[in-house]
Amino acid sequence: MVDDAAADALDDDGRPLVPRPRRAASDGEWFAPRAEERVHAVVDVPGSKSETNRALLLAAIADAPSTITGGLDARDTRLMRDALRTLGVVVEDSGPVWTVTPAPEGHVMSGTIDCGLAGTVMRFVPPLAAATAGRVRVDGDEQAYVRPMLPLLDALRDIGADLDEDAASLPFELRGRPDLPGGPVRVDASSSSQYVSALLLAGPRMRRGIDVRHVGATLPSLPHIAMTVAMLRARGVEVDDSEPNRWVVSPGPVTAVDVTIEPDLSNAAPFLAAAAITGGQVTVPRWPARTDQPGSLLPGLLRDLGAEVELDERGLTVRGTGHLHAVDVDLSDASELTPVVAAVCALAPQTSHLRGVGHIRGHETDRLAALERELNDMGSSVKQTADGLTIHPRLLHGSLFHTYADHRMAHAGALLGLIVDDVTLDDISCTAKTMPQFPELWLDMLRQSDEWLAAQGAPLGESDPEPGS
Numbered sequence: 001m002v003d004d005a006a007a008d009a010l011d012d013d014g015r016p017l018v019p020r021p022r023r024a025a026s027d028g029e030w031f032a033p034r035a036e037e038r039v040h041a042v043v044d045v046p047g048s049k050s051e052t053n054r055a056l057l058l059a060a061i062a063d064a065p066s067t068i069t070g071g072l073d074a075r076d077t078r079l080m081r082d083a084l085r086t087l088g089v090v091v092e093d094s095g096p097v098w099t100v101t102p103a104p105e106g107h108v109m110s111g112t113i114d115c116g117l118a119g120t121v122m123r124f125v126p127p128l129a130a131a132t133a134g135r136v137r138v139d140g141d142e143q144a145y146v147r148p149m150l151p152l153l154d155a156l157r158d159i160g161a162d163l164d165e166d167a168a169s170l171p172f173e174l175r176g177r178p179d180l181p182g183g184p185v186r187v188d189a190s191s192s193s194q195y196v197s198a199l200l201l202a203g204p205r206m207r208r209g210i211d212v213r214h215v216g217a218t219l220p221s222l223p224h225i226a227m228t229v230a231m232l233r234a235r236g237v238e239v240d241d242s243e244p245n246r247w248v249v250s251p252g253p254v255t256a257v258d259v260t261i262e263p264d265l266s267n268a269a270p271f272l273a274a275a276a277i278t279g280g281q282v283t284v285p286r287w288p289a290r291t292d293q294p295g296s297l298l299p300g301l302l303r304d305l306g307a308e309v310e311l312d313e314r315g316l317t318v319r320g321t322g323h324l325h326a327v328d329v330d331l332s333d334a335s336e337l338t339p340v341v342a343a344v345c346a347l348a349p350q351t352s353h354l355r356g357v358g359h360i361r362g363h364e365t366d367r368l369a370a371l372e373r374e375l376n377d378m379g380s381s382v383k384q385t386a387d388g389l390t391i392h393p394r395l396l397h398g399s400l401f402h403t404y405a406d407h408r409m410a411h412a413g414a415l416l417g418l419i420v421d422d423v424t425l426d427d428i429s430c431t432a433k434t435m436p437q438f439p440e441l442w443l444d445m446l447r448q449s450d451e452w453l454a455a456q457g458a459p460l461g462e463s464d465p466e467p468g469s
């Protein structure tokens with residue numbers, strides 16, 4: 001088990017790398033390792049979940065087989081690969097380069113599509129299934145049953161999809177039709193940008209294409225919609241997004257392209273934040289110079305939080321300065337970063353305000369409630385607002401940090417455990433959703449830090465900044 005490995009890891013001098021836990025872990029628990037020094041590491045993070053699942057889906061409806069290099073191998077992308085297999089697509093993923101061959105003409109789908117807790121699967125697959133011959137049941141983890149779906153299901157009904165009349169969320173039955181009309185549709189995507197992306201991704205398959213208008217008051221995660229549009233265009237699909245809150249996708253072929261997936265910048269966040277809070281340095285290689293991932297906002301965010309940030313040929317390097325600053329920031333474009341940003345804010349010496357993220361109450365868990373509860377259990381003073389969190393400075397202490405099956409809650413807990421004694425996560429296995437190697441990468445970051453410090457020939461000096469001060 002990971003926690004045993006963490007507890008047993010020794011440095012070159014035989015000192016425990018990670019302090020021994022006070023008690024034995026129960027199943028799934030993970031004693032968050034404390035950083036005994038400033039972290040100093042290079043962390044190569046795996047591929048982007050959002051890009052991988054879009055690439056898979058677009059390859060599945062392309063005009064020829066194509067390849068995906070560096071695709072993320074994690075629960076969310078495995079569920080997407082299996083869902084596409086249910087639609088008759090052949091996904092060969094035994095090596096580092098995956099080959100995707102669209103379903104043969106006349107394939108009739110049947111069976112169950114398991115969405116797990118993956119928003120990209122539960123939202124992106126149904127529109128495509130609705131335009132495919134056959135019948136499927138769309139199901140997932142029980143925790144996914146409360147994730148919002150109704151605006152998308154109503155939009156699908158409006159464009160001619162054959163769904164259970166009373167279906168409002170998972171699970172439901174769907175009878176596909178290859179002649180799905182598509183056409184104009186209005187959707188309130190204030191609870192998730194994924195409804196818009198989902199309709200656009202299947203748009204080329206619909207008889208009239210699709211003409212989506214967002215009608216809600218707010219629209220989160222705009223970079224993810226931009227990613228959808230860019231990936232459609234890169235495959236020769238015509239997308240008109242010249243009018244605000246409206247996207248028109250023309251029907252027609254999707255050109256098969258061989259792609260390489262960028263590293264997942266949102267999954268880089270806890271590692272980069274580790275440098276910021278310990279006064280250390282972390283480099284994430286292969287950081288793209290230009291990207292549609294919301295993680296592109298991280299350099300600016302980390303600077304605002306008090307770190308130094310540099311992008312060069314080695315990648316993105318974040319250096320902690322020994323000082324953290326509170327922030328007042330609208331995270332609606334990058335709401336998946338909220339748990340890690342909230343964890344950093346909980347260590348800052350002034351009050352922070354995170355805004356524009358009311359919709360993350362419908363993410364893997366109600367993230368605002370979960371962050372409020374778990375941070376307050378550590379001694380913090382956090383209050384939910386209508387659209388975010390207010391985080392006041394307090395001295396933190398260890399606790400049993402609940403993750404609610406949410407990978408990003410686990411990242412937040414691990415981060416705080418670097419500089420707060422005795423933080424135990426109730427379950428680290430949830431990180432498998434988008435980064436199964438998180439525990440190993442986290443321990444490796446600390447191992448590298450230890451080696452780096454030993455190579456400097458000196459322990460943390462009196463004059464060095466206190467982690468998190």
Ligand SMILES: O=C(O)C1=C[C@@H](OP(=O)(O)O)[C@@H](O)[C@H](O)C1
Pocket residue numbers: 049050051119120191192193194197220221224225335336359
């Ligand atoms: O399209 C995507 O790949 C995603 C869109 C966002 O969803 P929301 O708009 O529901 O926040 C994001 O939070 C999620 O992690 C991935």
Ligand SMILES: C=C(OP(=O)(O)O)C(=O)O
Pocket residue numbers: 117118119120336363364408434
């Ligand atoms: C919100 C997230 O995931 P999902 O794709 O399941 O919505 C996330 O990864 O932070």
